[in-house]
Amino acid sequence: MLSAYxxxxxxxRHEMGAGHPECPERLGAINDMLLTKGLLDYMHSYDAPLAxxxxxxxAHTPNYIHTILNSAPEEGYHRVDPDTSMNPYTALAxxxxxGAAVQATDLVLSGEVPSAFCSVRPPGHHAERGAAMxxxxxxxxxxxxLHAIEHHGLxxxxxxxxxxxxGNGSEDILQNNPKVLMCxxxxxxxxxxxxxxxxxHNMVNIGLPPRSGSDxxxxxxxxxxxxxxxxxxxxxxxxxxGFDGHREDDMGNLGLVEADYEWVTKQLMSVAQRHCxxxxxxxxxxxxxxxxxxxxATAHVKVLIGAD
Numbered sequence: 001m002l003s004a005y006x007x008x009x010x011x012x013r014h015e016m017g018a019g020h021p022e023c024p025e026r027l028g029a030i031n032d033m034l035l036t037k038g039l040l041d042y043m044h045s046y047d048a049p050l051a052x053x054x055x056x057x058x059a060h061t062p063n064y065i066h067t068i069l070n071s072a073p074e075e076g077y078h079r080v081d082p083d084t085s086m087n088p089y090t091a092l093a094x095x096x097x098x099g100a101a102v103q104a105t106d107l108v109l110s111g112e113v114p115s116a117f118c119s120v121r122p123p124g125h126h127a128e129r130g131a132a133m134x135x136x137x138x139x140x141x142x143x144x145x146l147h148a149i150e151h152h153g154l155x156x157x158x159x160x161x162x163x164x165x166x167g168n169g170s171e172d173i174l175q176n177n178p179k180v181l182m183c184x185x186x187x188x189x190x191x192x193x194x195x196x197x198x199x200x201h202n203m204v205n206i207g208l209p210p211r212s213g214s215d216x217x218x219x220x221x222x223x224x225x226x227x228x229x230x231x232x233x234x235x236x237x238x239x240x241x242g243f244d245g246h247r248e249d250d251m252g253n254l255g256l257v258e259a260d261y262e263w264v265t266k267q268l269m270s271v272a273q274r275h276c277x278x279x280x281x282x283x284x285x286x287x288x289x290x291x292x293x294x295x296x297a298t299a300h301v302k303v304l305i306g307a308d
Contacts, residue, residue: 101144125167163242164252166195243287
């Protein structure tokens with residue numbers, strides 16, 4: 001059975017100005033590498049639909065949704081924080097990115113596909129319930145998680161975040177939800193300067209110091225994530241797949257390499273096989289230097305779809 005590859009051309013129309021690291025070319029770099037490596041032969045391609053306001057409202061306030069959908073300028077840019085701007089196509093791209101997570105959830109839980117990779121932008125894990133920040137507008141993965149719970153009736157959903165930056169938005173939306181376990185590893189002392197002092201009972205946040213490298217990353221996964229996931233027994237696993245912890249990406253300084261993303265994906269797929277029939281949905285988050293992004297995402301997807 002083919003896995004799902006969900007994307008949309010609208011996700012390339014959002015951009016935040018020349019030289020901005022969260023650029024449209026990110027999706028092209030990933031697609032080209034997946035094509036070159038033959039992995040798209042193992043995947044069925046889907047055009048991401050537009051998320052509905054009702055789907056977004058599970059994760060965001062109605063006033064916030066209205067603001068984002070009505071703030072795109074007719075031309076030029078509208079700045080929402082120092083690093084994050086909207087152009088005329090941003091709202092459309094953000095709706096597609098969130099819609100991809102919803103579509104992936106429906107496809108995987110219906111049994112049409114065993115797993116899904118959402119190659120979409122803008123990313124989402126910094127978007128809080130009522131605030132855009134950190135290149136993010138709607139929290140794509142949180143929209144998917146809450147769709148699984150509230151529409152499909154799941155009781156235990158896990159979210160794994162290995163982006164180099166803490167997913168503060170996902171924590172803001174999902175903290176203390178007894179049906180969610182969120183496990184994250186991030187670099188300490190880095191934007192958004194949160195996560196280490198979380199008191200939410202359903203968060204397994206592991207901050208690693210700069211230059212921790214592969215061994216410390218893998219130790220954290222083995223020591224903290226895997227026991228928590230096995231105890232929780234998720235019915236579905238989501239991944240906030242950020243690849244900016246790569247040693248060639250200057251947005252962070254963890255010092256990871258492609259083999260680490262391949263390894264951690266294998267660990268998560270093993271958990272999924274034990275507890276949820278291998279059902280995993282991955283949504284692209286960070287990764288801003290095109291070559292390591294493409295290589296790392298490909299290493300991740302190869303394991304996700306069982307082509308390794």
